[in-house]
Amino acid sequence: MNPSAITVSATVDASLEKTWDYWTKPEHIVNWAFASDDWHCPKATNDATTGGKFSSTMAAKDGSMSFDFEGIYDEVIDHKKITYTIADGRKVEILFEGQNGKTLVTETFDPESMNPIEMQRGGWQAILDNFKKYTEGN
Template sequence: MSQTDELTNRTLTLKRTFSAPIELVWEAWTKPEHIAQWWGPKGMEINVVEHDFRVGGQWKYTMDMPDGNQFVTDGVYSVIVELEKIFSSANFKPMTEGVEIQALFERNGDKTNFTFNCIHATEEYCKQQEQMGFYNGWGSVFDRLETFVSAISQQ
């Protein structure tokens, strides 16, 4: 098996086209006040604890769960190319740890083509995460992002 095949077997990918210019979608990913509006499941309040948007910078967001527990997401930025891509390590405790997330942005006129990759340490872990609801979970988060950027672009 080639390295490319092996990486593909460890990666879950979602693609969307957002009805907003790339600059706005980029801001939604890079400004803490915007992240707090869409990151996470519908109905959950997101607290941006840390957001050091630079290569090597850390980020940490929390959500209070209905059962009183706290859901913590954190990571470290490894690649940032303005209006093009953001790569980061990521933990979504207590469900997912030790993954890399990649947000890829592409201008499409007044819209934005977006690709989200989540790379897991092993193929088995990747399959487990898919079965746990990766596509529905992240799909709903990106629905919120679409609603957020569409509303702002119409202002």
């Protein structure tokens, strides 16, 4: 990983199996892949295999803005690790670690150059927190 990589994490009160499923299945991704309540994820596709592609659309609910977050998986180790390259060339690593019925999810990503590091960390942490809330509530 890049020495300036950013790391965010959350402990999800759910089994490793459920956490993995909710992270990788499109029918769940559409329920959490956005940073705030005024955004949503109207569609997602995901082939969670090494070499597989993924895409999720993040959109403002008022229709003012949307973008596709997409890339290709470099490595997928079921229930343990995902690494991928975003369409803009940045690398991401996600680790899943079961801990007494809970799951620690740690994401490390290369920053982009347009926004401040703290803003990027905050945005990725907000999405991860949204994932945690959705997974624990369903």
